[in-house]
Amino acid sequence: MISDSLQRALIAHLESWGLRRFTSDDAYFQWQRQLLSAQELSALHGHVERKRQGSAADEVAFYDATAHPRILPVLYSQRYDYYLTIGSLVASRIADAQTVLDFGCGVGILTTFYAKRFPHIRFVGVDRSAVSISQAQDKAKALGLENLRFDCREVAREPLPGRFDLVVATHALVQVEQDPGLPSRDWTTFERAHDVHQQSQFEERTGIGTRLDRLCAALSTPGRMIVFEKTRQLSRRVPFQRALTGRGLSLVEQPEPIRYRLVEEIADDGPFYLMKNEGRERLAWDESPEPDEGLPFNPSVTKPAAAGSDEPLYENHHASAQAAWQRLHNRSIVKETTKTETDGRQLHVEFGRSDEGRYLYCANTFDRRQLVIVEPARAAMLDAYYHEIAGG
Ligand SMILES: C[S@@+](CC[C@H](N)C(=O)[O-])C[C@H]1O[C@@H](n2cnc3c(N)ncnc32)[C@H](O)[C@@H]1O
Structure with a gap:
């Protein structure tokens, strides 16, 4: 859908604004130091910090400062x-x-x-x-x-x-x-x-x-x-x-x-x-998590860890960890904690047994999901994590 001529025209346009493409931080920051003085860089960092605080006035001050023709190409090249x-x-x-x-x-x-x-x-x-x-x-x-x-x-x-x-x-x-x-x-x-x-x-x-x-x-x-x-x-x-x-x-x-x-x-x-803003709705709005890169859960491929290794049998830190946790066989909870943290989010931590091994599962109301399965001999490691997370 996006033509080569459109891309070429856009590249030429960005060049006309003095923007350059960098793929290495070292090269980019070297260029930044060549073009801007230490004073300008320090003023810029100050603006970035104040903008982070989130007040409208600081945000406007940041955009005013970075629109300066000396700063503009340097800063906007990052984008x-x-x-x-x-x-x-x-x-x-x-x-x-x-x-x-x-x-x-x-x-x-x-x-x-x-x-x-x-x-x-x-x-x-x-x-x-x-x-x-x-x-x-x-x-x-x-x-x-x-x-x-x-x-x-x-x-x-x-x-x-x-x-x-x-x-x-x-x-x-x-x-x-x-x-x-x-x-x-x-x-x-x-x-x-x-x-x-x-x-x-x-x-x-x-x-x-x-x-x-x-x-x-x-x-x-x-x-x-x-x-x-x-x-x-x-x-x-x-x-x-x-x-x-x-x-x-x-x-x-x-x-x-x-x-x-x-x-x-x-x-x-x-x-x-x-x-x-008009006409019949054809497409549905999706409110589910995106497909993620979590390891597909397949108990038959969980292998014993090498001797002396702390590597888990299975580990998933994505939304799909929830489905994996639900599919554990003969799951029995050894200990669990559900608590409300100071910012109002609810956190659940669970340490248990299943046919696949000892497991630790964490979930909160801001979509954090985490499942780790280890061999029974390594249960103490998960127990320690359990207390670390449950204790906050
Ligand atoms: C991150 S820049 C994006 C610029 C441009 N749209 C782009 O895609 O590169 C956000 C811009 O929105 C402007 N902006 C934010 N809130 C605004 C508001 N309430 N009224 C007018 N402009 C606003 C800021 O001043 C800033 O220039």
């Missing part, structure tokens, strides 16, 4: 693969729109690409960082883009300017990265209760409620919306999806989890959603 991946996914879904809003457009790296690629479409980029918007305006002027304008506004305070048949928000709706989301009903399940109060608290503390209301109000009928946020964790994905469905949005295509590179690190992000 090179993000731009390539998300820019391609969005651009390949834009062609039949007439008016597009890019909410939280930042310095306009992607907005200017879309506008250049689709001269027949009118684009508006909105952001609350004044320096980012001024940088975006300069770039649009330099590229001679007449189908694009940028507008500086805080959507928590004022509505969006106009109505659009496509609204795009990528990494702009759920900025509070440390918000854990919504807990499951209890440790035995991944299901979330339909609790209106919990949902509205999530939307309020992450700011996503107001932002989505504004975006929906700016969407023509019929209209489409593309969103891509840090909502890969089930506990965040569920309330995020409920916020979307609660506003009458339905899926046009199956949401796609996205993996991209941040220099050396691999980011598992998204999913990428394309939705519409």
